[in-house]
Amino acid sequence: MKCEVCNSETYRKKVRKQHWFRGKLYIIENVDAEVCTECGERYFQATTLDKIDALITGEHSVTEVMSVEVLSV
């Protein structure tokens, strides 16, 4: 596909995604994305995002639990 930001080509890549769901932050690995070769913008299909929500709400195993620092500038 073409990047909506800079109109360059994108390529398929598995990425690590920060995903908010019901006020909680999740890090999801191996997510299918289209990534822009020029600006690095990432695009996710709606079905991919639905799959992640279903994964979170259903039975799932947790790879790792991280603590996250929240800062303000």
Ligand SMILES: [Zn+2]
């Ligand atoms: Zn781009």
